[in-house]
Amino acid sequence: MLLKAAVNGGRSRDERPTVPVTAAQIAADTVAVLAAGADVVHFHVRTPDGGQTIRPDALAEVLSAIRAVAPDAVVGTTTGLWTCSGPEERYELVKSWETLPDFASVAFSEEDAARTAELVVERGMVLESAVWTMDDVPRLLASPTLHDNVRILIEPLEEDPQEAVAAARAMAARIQEAGVTCPILYHGDGPTVWPLVRAAIEDGHETRVGFEDGTDLPDGTDAPDNAALIRAARALAAR
Numbered sequence: 001m002l003l004k005a006a007v008n009g010g011r012s013r014d015e016r017p018t019v020p021v022t023a024a025q026i027a028a029d030t031v032a033v034l035a036a037g038a039d040v041v042h043f044h045v046r047t048p049d050g051g052q053t054i055r056p057d058a059l060a061e062v063l064s065a066i067r068a069v070a071p072d073a074v075v076g077t078t079t080g081l082w083t084c085s086g087p088e089e090r091y092e093l094v095k096s097w098e099t100l101p102d103f104a105s106v107a108f109s110e111e112d113a114a115r116t117a118e119l120v121v122e123r124g125m126v127l128e129s130a131v132w133t134m135d136d137v138p139r140l141l142a143s144p145t146l147h148d149n150v151r152i153l154i155e156p157l158e159e160d161p162q163e164a165v166a167a168a169r170a171m172a173a174r175i176q177e178a179g180v181t182c183p184i185l186y187h188g189d190g191p192t193v194w195p196l197v198r199a200a201i202e203d204g205h206e207t208r209v210g211f212e213d214g215t216d217l218p219d220g221t222d223a224p225d226n227a228a229l230i231r232a233a234r235a236l237a238a239r
Contacts, residue, residue, distance in 0.1 A: 001237050002151075002183065002206040005033035006042045007226050009212025010082075012050055018225045019211050021046040027065035029226055030073050033210070036227035037234040040074040041066075042105065042208070044083075054083045054090065060099035076103035076128070079116055087112035094119055103128055103150060108136045108143070117145040126150045128185075131171055132157050141178050151183040151206060161195035164188055168196060169203065187213055194218045194236075201237050209233045 007029045011019045020029040020043075030041045045058045053059075059077065066075055084090050087110075094104070094116060103126035106117040113129075120127045127145055130153035131137050140146065152175055156167035168186045175184065185206035188196035193214035200207035209229040215222060218236065223229045 001201065002039045002185070003037060003230065003233055003237070004040050004042055004185065004187075004206070004208035004210075005030075005038035005226055005230055006187070006208050006210035006212035007033060008046065008210075009044050010050075010052055011211050011215070016211055016215050016223075020226075021050070023062045023065035026062050027069050030066050030070050030075065032225065032227040033230050034070060034073060036230040038230045040076065040103070042076050042078075042210070042212070044078050044080075044212070052078075052080070052083045054079060054093050054097075056093065056097045056099070059097060059101070063099045063101060074102045076101045076105060076126070079104055079106050079120070081110045087116075091116060091119060094123070097123070100125055102126055105130055105153065107132065107155075108140045109133065113139065114143040114145070117143055117148075121145050121148045128153055130155055131175075134167070134171055134174065137171055137174050141175070141180075146180065147182075149180075149182045151185050152180065153185050153187065155187055155189075156192070156196075159191065161188075161192050164192040165195050165199045168199060172203070172205070189213050197233055197236060207233065 020026045026043050044052045104120045105128050107130040109132045128151050154168045154171050156164040158164040172184050186196045186200040187208040197207045210226050217223050
């Protein structure tokens with residue numbers, strides 16, 4: 001089972017003091033989660049005020065820090081619209097990246113996702129596309145890059161764990177019925193993290209954990225760091 005570590009997202013150090021936010025912290029956490037059993041690492045570049053950005057200089061700083069300590073790590077970042085002013089700026093920023101991550105995520109819930117996904121592929125990065133609701137699925141299936149994806153991320157918005165698992169499974173079925181053969185990855189948020197990890201294991205899919213998605217271990221206790229979350233997910237898979 002491929003396991004992705006999503007090490008920070010927009011989570012603040014007020015919520016968890018061990019959330020990596022600087023380039024050096026993200027690099028150190030990359031080493032730690034890979035040692036704990038993660039296969040790939042997803043990070044968001046953070047600004048000094050706690051925000052998020054996809055500016056090329058800031059991305060290059062993080063990637064340089066990672067590759068200095070983990071040159072073989074497979075790492076990726078977001079193209080989320082919350083990192084910039086809108087679709088046009090996002091396109092121009094991704095187009096201007098000089099130091100490239102191994103993969104980039106594009107959410108098909110967002111405006112102009114298909115064009116951004118095409119740009120990711122054109123620039124030589126590996127693409128992973130995300131859907132949040134069943135309404136996103138037709139846009140994904142119509143995209144020119146559908147069969148270029150290394151994986152499809154299914155990120156249900158439902159807050160109830162049972163409803164989230166049902167939604168993830170319904171989206172996966174629709175995508176697979178359309179002939180998509182790349183791996184599918186389930187992941188949740190807060191109370192749905194571990195139910196979706198378990199569902200992914202049961203369904204033979206990939207999954208992810210990390211402080212971006214949730215800060216609790218399966219037993220409800222606080223995770224001290226991202227590595228603990230990775231070890232917990234590996235333990236569940238081993239059962």
